[in-house]
Amino acid sequence: MKRTALASLAAGAAVITAGLTATGPPSAVADDDPQRIVVDLAERTGPVKHGAHGTLYGLSDEGVPSDNLLEPLGIRTASQKAPEGEQHPNGDALDVADSFFRNGGDYMMIYMQDIYPTWPYDDFGFQDYLGKVEQIVADVVADPHRENYVYVPFNEPDWIWYGLNTDDPAEYERNRDRFLADWKTVVEKIRELDPGARIAGPNEAYYDRRFLPDFLSYAKKHDVLPDVMTWHTLPSDSLPAYRGDYAHYRQLEKDLGIGPLPININEWGGNRDLTVPGQMIQWMSAFEETKVDAGGQAYWAAAGNLAGNAVQTNKPSGSWWFLKMYADLSGETVRVTPPHPSELDTLQGIAAVDDAKRQARVLVGGSGGDADVVVEGVDPALFGDQVRVDVRSTTWSGQDADAPPPATSSSRDVEVSDDGTITVALRDRDVMSVHEIVLSPGGAGSHPDTDQPWSASYEAEDAEIVDGTVYTHGTAEDWNEHAASGTQDVGSLNKPTSSVTFDVEVPEDGRYRLGILYGNQTGTVSQQVLRVDGANPRFVDYPATMTWTYRARKDVALELDAGEHRITLAASDPVLGAATGEATLDRIDLERVPADASRPITYEAERARTADGVRYRYDEREQSGAGYVAAGRQDTVTFDVYAAENGYHDLDLRRAGGMSSLALNGAAVDGTRTKPTSARRGWTRDRERLFLSAGMNRVTVTSTTGRPALVDSLTVRPADGPVQTVEAEDAGNELSGSAVVEEAEHASGGAHVGGVGQGAENTFTLNVEAAEAGRHLLVVHYANDERDTGHAYNTDVISRPADISVNGADPQRKYFRNTWAWDNYWAVGVPVTLEEGANTITFSNDTGLWSGYAPKLDRFELAPIRVPAG
Structure with a gap:
């Protein structure tokens, strides 16, 4: 039987050598003539664009997916439906805008034709559409984020409404002229109603070498050029053609005397590509290499899961970790020479060097087997005489299966020789994986344990x-x-x-x-x-x-x-x-499963997300990794922390110097202010016991004094704590109106509560006791399989909202993503502030949105955010 390495260990062995000649590694490193990809750190190609990992309908509702999954990825662009659009039941641009922009989004594209309910779009005549354009623009102009939207007035006109893809030359000319006239009318109408509007197009389903010269010539002549050029690259054969298409387009601009316009490939990839790191890197490396403004993963399945990279609402998949590796690139990209640049399913890469951090990061993947990553131009002035090389990998975990942080498979210090070359030999690679190689100054600190369970x-x-x-x-x-x-x-x-x-x-x-x-x-x-x-x-x-x-x-x-x-x-x-x-x-x-099944995970500060003012240091202080960071007043160091399950965890912060405090998922945690220490006395460990949500959590260290806070690492391990568990059907809870206990075989206690919502009188009230006042996390276990089943291929799942009120105060609205079945139970954490003693938490839904009901409520876990550490 064929046996392969498990996903978490896909890197196999990484053999690191220095000083190899350009002809390749010696036979002792690899006997089977491995593939060779060359990274030249001396040839800079411009600032990291971070545009390749956008999404179409990646967000469905406020908080779906969670901020904990969105913020670390730094997604610059997303495409969503028009306000009040009927193409899908969720994903309205204005509804998800707050979530997108507070987590680092730059601009959001609005698919205007998604105002229509049917796919392909209903054709009720151009005048009908023009009226809808006016309605959409009026809604956008009234929105506080109006300057951050880009209108997409037509979607795939090559086959929808206009037939620009016809093989008949005469028919093509008629269809072309009709589209160009309608394009002009719509663009002028949008700019009349929204003078500062940005408009994208023509947004065909493929790169169209016949139509684009006609389009650009006409648009230039009539002053209706798009502000952003868009087209789609969806089938596998469009990937090998991409670099040629890009070059053709840029030459076309030069020939016509326009641009260069920013390009957004706002739909890329098929289902074989999405969620698979080894496939995704092939597309994303091409987009980063050509410095297109952005690229968006296509929408083939369900909204709200970042094109399949988010599991449930708050859990990362293997491909999410790849997107985070991409987001962690900083500084300037460098030249990467793959063995076959424009061939499908071959080894590709992205690399960047950051002078301020004194780090280089290399991402490679796209094929299986053995590969040598030859890193040239390793500058001793930047990295020192010794270079630390760390290797880890992530792979496909399944579209709806979460994955822990990638483990380090190799960590070594190597001497930099005169030719400035280091070769990392990757062996027995998983074809679905991507490897991350991080170079930083060596010779100080310690190396992680790279032994992993069999x-x-x-x-x-x-x-x-x-x-x-x-x-x-x-x-x-x-x-x-x-x-x-x-x-x-x-x-x-x-x-x-x-x-x-x-x-x-x-x-x-x-x-x-x-x-x-x-x-x-x-x-x-x-x-x-x-x-x-x-x-x-x-x-x-x-x-x-x-x-x-x-x-x-x-x-x-x-x-x-x-x-x-x-x-x-x-x-x-x-x-x-x-x-x-x-x-x-x-x-x-x-x-x-090791004897100590709850092995701690250590997150190094020099790999964390840091504010611009944070300084990176690599002098010897007996730090746990390659280096540490120094944070000045109000500077932040954010660790993206994974928890396998909801529950308490001990967080050991290894630090020195000035005072600091902690925040969890964007909210300050009371009582976590540290005391200043003398850096000369070495590192201090401060332990906090916090309740973490299953999946991702953002732990932020903020320096609170003028004296720099030195931060080395954060080590996280599961711990015990006071967690109340309450079944929804328990007699101590209150049901009103249509709310009712329903038998449910797969619910935790054999029953759940349904019928909450569809009117303010239909409520469920949870009665709980709190040992002390303060912030708690309420973990809601629920089921929801409401759907709108009208679309041709998208699974139009609906998130059910619930308005949650504590002790009669103004409610907060929480959206509960579809769980695929009425007897699938997922969990979502809801922060609540309780009083000491008796408290009421009431669920209702009188929203008049796509769903007027709250989800089926199974059970609850309630815990203070912070308790004394053991």
Whole structure:
């Protein structure tokens, strides 16, 4: 059976050498003639653009996805629907604007034709559309973010309304002239109503070498040039053509004497690409290389999940971590020479050097196997005589399966030789992965433990299959099918005799985590029977997923003896009987669970997000990583911290010097002000016990005095604390109006509360006691599968809002994203401020929005944000 390295260890071995000649690495480094990609730190190509990772309908509602997922990515542009648009039930530009712009957004494109409900757009005549344009502009002009919007008046006119893609020359001329006249009318109308408006177009579905010369000539002559040039690159074959198309367009501008206009490739990639780091880097490296203003991941599935990179509302996927690696690039990009620049599914890269931070970062991926990353121009004046080289990787985790922070697989100091070259040899790479290589001054500090628990992966299509079918997904020819590990999965496991048996081998006795990557489109919880070596059958429950190929992960704990085993997932069992429903299987992962299952994670300050005034230092102070940072008054250092589960965690801040305080997810945490210390006495550890949300959390250290605060690292580990758990159906809670307790097999207590909303009188009130006054986190476990099912291919899920009032005060509105099924239960954290003693928390919904109901309420966890550390 084919066995591959597990996602978290996809880097394999990284062999780092220095002083190699330009002809390539010696045979001792690689015997199999690995691919070679060259990074020249001496050849700067301009400031990092950070434009390649925008999204179309990546946001659906206020807080969906969470600020914790948005802010670290620094997404500059997004495209959303017109105000009051009916194309989709959510994603209104004006509704998500606050969320987008407070998290670093630069501008938002408004798809104006999404005012219509039908795809392709209803054609009720141009005058009907012109009236809607006036309505949209009036709404935008009244919005406080009006200067940050860009109007997109037409979407894919090559085939919608105008037929610019016709093969008939005479018909093309007629269609072209009609579009150009309508373009002129709409642009002039928008500018009449909004004199400062920015307009983008023509926004065709592909780069159109026939139409664009005509369009630009006409637009220049009539003074209706777009402010932003847009087109789409969606199928796989558009990626190899991109650099040529870009060069053609820039030459066209020169020939016509216009521009250069900023370019936004506001829809790129198919389902085979999105969520897969090794695919995404191929597109994003091309966009960053050509310095287009922005690029947006296409919208093929559901709104509100950042094109599939956000899991639930607050959890990162493997591809989210890649986007964060991209966002962490700073300074100036440098020349990267891949072995095959414009060939599909080949090794590509992005690299940048930051003089102020004294760091270089290199991202590579796009193919599997062995590769040598040759870094040239390593300047001793910037990095010193020794260079520290750290390597880590991230890979596809499944579209709806979260992933922990990438672990460091290699960390070494190397001497910089006279030719200034370092080669990082990456071996046995996962084709779906991206590797991050960070160079910084070496010779000081300490290196992390790179030993990780044993792990391995096994593809379902290579297992022993009985009464099931192997399907192929996400190839270049099948570019809009969702990706699958190994490009195949096993489905149609719906017969009583259906089963998939994996032959595995583990190195030692102990506990293992079995991760099952599956799909379940039944609309409810499905099952399979799990057997190990033919014995001890048990049912495995699979929560619903969006489609059969939209993967989630089910984790199961196994006790295994060292040696070979057979793991079977079956539709039935002689003892247990038939499983409910069915599921598709992509692969299984086995990972050894260490004796200390709650291993701490250390986040280094020199890798954190910092304010502009923060200084980076690499002198020897016995720091935990390569260096540390010095933050002046009001300067900030933000750590993006992952928590596997909701709960308390101990946060150990290693620091020295001036005073500082902590904020969690943008809110100051009372009582966390540190005392000044003498830097000469070494580092001090301050421990705080805080309640973290499952997924991502932003922990910000703010220097509060003129004396610089030296920050080395933040170490995070799970801890215990006082958490109240309350079932929604408990007798102590209050239901009014139509609110009712409903039996629910998969709810935590066998029931949940529904019927909240659709009128102010239909409420649910949670009665709780607080040991002390102050900020708490209320974790709401809920289900929601409300949908608008009219779209041709998008899954138009609806987020249900709830207005949450504490002790009768003005409510805060929280949106609860769709969970794919009424018996799938997800969790969202809601900050609340409680009084000491008895408190009431009331849920209602009288909003008159797409959904007038609150979600089904299952259970609640309530905990103070901060408690004394043990």
